Amino acid sequence: MSRPALAQLDLAALRANYAHAKAAHGGKVAATLKANAYGHGAVECAQALAGVADAFAVAFVQEAMALREADIQQPILVLEGAFGMGDVELAQRHGLWLVVHQEEQLCMLESLRGGARVQAWLKIDTGMHRAGVAPHEARALWQRLADCGQVAGTTLMTHLASADEPDNPATQRQLAVFEAATRGLPGPRSIANSAGVLGWKGAHQDWARPGIMLYGADPRGTPSDVLQPVMQLTSEVFAERWIAAGEALGYGGSFIAERLTRVGLVALGYADGYPRAAHTGTPVAVDGRASRIIGRVAMDMLTVDLTDLPEAGAGSQVELWGRQVSVNTVAAAAGTIAYELLCNVKRVRREYQ
Ligand SMILES: *Cc1c(COP(=O)(O)O)cnc(C)c1O
Helix, strand or coil: CCCCCEEEECHHHHHHHHHHHHHHHCCEEEEECHHHHHHCCHHHHHHHHCCCCCEEEECCHHHHHHHHHCCCCCCEEECCCCCCHHHHHHHHHHCEEEEECCHHHHHHHHCCCCCCCEEEEEEECCCCCCCCECHHHHHHHHHHHHHCCCEEEEEEECCCCCCCCCCCCHHHHHHHHHHHHHCCCCCCEECCCHHHHHHCHHHCCCEECCCHHHHCCCCCCCCCCCCCCCEEEEEEEEEEEEECCCCEECHHHCEECCCCEEEEEECCCHHHCCCCCCCCCCEEEECCEEEEECCCCCCCCEEEECCCCCCCCCCCEEEEECCCCCHHHHHHHCCCCHHHHHHCCCCCEEEEC
16 A cells, blocks of 8 residues: 555536636636646646636746646736746747736837737736836836737736735725726736635726635635635544653654543655644544644654544544645644645645546
């Protein structure tokens, strides 16, 4: 038997979440598959959505090329745009859509003499101050794109910094800045990430670009009752022991048993992507019953409390996250976000269903 650490990926759940995004937003929806589809496998996810997705989005051109090599035909939006002329030429040859978030990228398009025309997405910085052109420059840059012989058309876009916080007024300000910067300019528009799709009607435009919600995690951090988790991360108990009250467990002896405690040793650790910061008390499910991590997560294994689960023992299945334990709950316990946990999963066997 091989090591039981396993990520099962439910592609029907992915399709259901895509349908939910489409229904909630309306218009067209580019499924964001960057970072290997947030750890879910970009090619497998693209194939699962190929019949329904209007487009895909990735971070950079090489991620797009991996999908083209797997014969994915949809338009692919490259969210960071081109890093150099090599990227622009690949975009021309393979029908990739390029975000233009700074003037250098516009100059690359203007320098083209021939080849296929490229779809541009002009990204305006409406308040996030990470990437994007200044609102007062948007009109002039849009005109240069319109005048550019190798540009087939321009979509106007922006990205929301705080849409996961329903009461944060920054989002309304960003929407107002976008509206003013683009007023009167023709062409499609795109604002919403997952949080925009789920929580901000004003962000619903021609195109959405959801990522995390497609994988079943709510960007607002609370477990969702409409989205279906795509990944179930599991392993098994492969050893068990009793420790007496007062005995310490694991690295640093951070857990001291308060009573006679039965410890289950689970074949999965931080080298598999489970967060080391998940402390004693982080929920797990053992054979479908609620339990908790005790002691520190190690590189290859972690320990769970079996004291109140007399039927559980060696061979019991342990869900680290999935339908019983929300990845959002584990992320909160580890002081991080579901995005980071999901895209860090590695070294485990993967099964698609
Ligand atoms: C990653 C990304 C998205 C998707 O964000 P989610 O929060 O995962 O929905 C959308 N747009 C841009 C520009 C991104 O970088």
